[in-house]
Amino acid sequence: TTYSIAVIPGDGIGPEVVAEAVKVLDAVTEPAGITLAKTTYPLGAEHWLATGEVLSDETLDQLRGHDAILFGAVGAAPNDTRIPSGILERDLLLKLRFTFDHYINLRPATLYLGTTSPLAEPGDIDFVVVREGTEGLYAGNGGRVRQGTDHEIATEVSINTAHGVRRLVKYAFELAQKRPRKKLTLVHKHNVLVNAGRLYQETVNQFAPQYPDVTVDYLHIDAATIFLTTEPSRFDVIVTDNLFGDILTDQAGAVTGGIGLAPCGNINADRTAPSMFEPVHGSAPDIAGTATAQPVAAILAAAMMLEHLGHENLADQINQAVRRDLETHGNEKRSTDQVGDHIVAALQDA
């Protein structure tokens, strides 16, 4: 079997961690007789500086033709004034999420043996955030009136649809049902955001009877950040909106021993366009070029990609190799490519 994979390494440490993810992907797919035909798209800051273009319609069309996308990270250095703030994130990363209808933004949070967290013991944290990916405050709806005057009003509109919330909540229930603890926690702020919050809560209430074995819970976003600190083991599957999911998963990354271990699947579960897999972390321009970037998040994202392509078994091989590697070497100081090499070795040991 051959899959056609688009690779977007991006900026900063993006290309460094993607190289390790590709190394591990090849090591697991080749022995299985699977070929990943990769096309690299050099998008990001350099491309913008050279062409003034973030993502052309033509490139978007080409990307659509692939079976999946492996994405590194984009974003210029904060002090690089040549590139308008946020333009790469919005016109590349978010544009892909919206155009390809990546409505499930799937973010597992695991505390691995061999890594340390100040807040829990390894094994105690194992949850997944099912974040909405195509609406909410990310819809890009809002504006500035009387800009720059004393009377300016700037708005941001969170757009939430029954269509969007239902497909999200259904996915989250199905995921919860497959997991040993079968628990679903809706996180929102329905005491203040009464419109969107009630749509979410009512949707969860509607689906719940179809999943009688799933325990349903609710937390306000502010309370959820407390429990992530004081009792992260209480979570199994969290379902939440786009912005709350953004916030919670970065906090979860910190709580599980570092954002360098947190992968993300941008999934179109209807498969009408390619899904995209990336580390949660950003381009970290401050450490780019030092070979110190942690590639595990990108490698775990690659495993999510294989699972999405139907190769759960190969995904599991990577996940187990990462576990074994972290158990043995988790607290050592290693270069980016050493980590990749060790994980390949752990794969071959198995």
Added chain:
Amino acid sequence: TTYSIAVIPGDGIGPEVVAEAVKVLDAVTEPAGITLAKTTYPLGAEHWLATGEVLSDETLDQLRGHDAILFGAVGAAPNDTRIPSGILERDLLLKLRFTFDHYINLRPATLYLGTTSPLAEPGDIDFVVVREGTEGLYAGNGGRVRQGTDHEIATEVSINTAHGVRRLVKYAFELAQKRPRKKLTLVHKHNVLVNAGRLYQETVNQFAPQYPDVTVDYLHIDAATIFLTTEPSRFDVIVTDNLFGDILTDQAGAVTGGIGLAPCGNINADRTAPSMFEPVHGSAPDIAGTATAQPVAAILAAAMMLEHLGHENLADQINQAVRRDLETHGNEKRSTDQVGDHIVAALQDA
């Protein structure tokens, strides 16, 4: 001098912690020849059940006549289906914040000696969040279209004005300038919320030259939750919008050893209406009546009230007594009124 104070004990543990705050207030003001004339307003769940009214215009007018308001907490038990979710929060707490133009929502976060945090050493955390209190996603602007159908759209509109952001940012700069570290961090998400985010960032940029001794920094909200976990000592003054402030301060409460120690000032800095002081925590119906509620947050809120009334010296006496008490008894198991008694004793020892 006599001040007229409105006391709104509220629901759950609200009355329990407010009683201790009043005890400490009296102990510090009486020897100074200051009289606090208190009027109690029995608002909250019981009042709603008895009258069907959350807050009448008449009560609102009476409250306006006081010099300050001491507030406990409101909110029915989550399983009390007689009271519509969020109605007490919105029609009482938020209504007061909006009607009395409490545009500064001031929330100090301190890790006290004698208390423990998994994430830092006592003394390492000492920052203040200056949260906007009267606009953003709390404006109550939004709605549901085609409610209950497959085609529903639910919106929430974040409203941000130059007026609102300027007075907030100015207050935050002035506060930062008074503190030893003189550092101001804007927290927003201007790579996605480009309209509101830019208004905030541009406003900070405009004021910065007037405060040349203040160091200015920026973090996206998602990155801020990471740093609150990994490096909380980096913060001094944080300025942020209403919702981000809500989220960050609950997380900060957890990081500094418990939300039971976190006070909040809802401040109208123009003094056109009474300001209101409350603990950050909620009514915690699950522990109401067990005498286990931690009253320190309410006591520190009472100190903020005295400071607002111009008695910085008395406020400081309370703050120092709390510090001494926590140092001595911080890790003991004490009942709510024992804590109040100990703090009164610590005041008298001084």
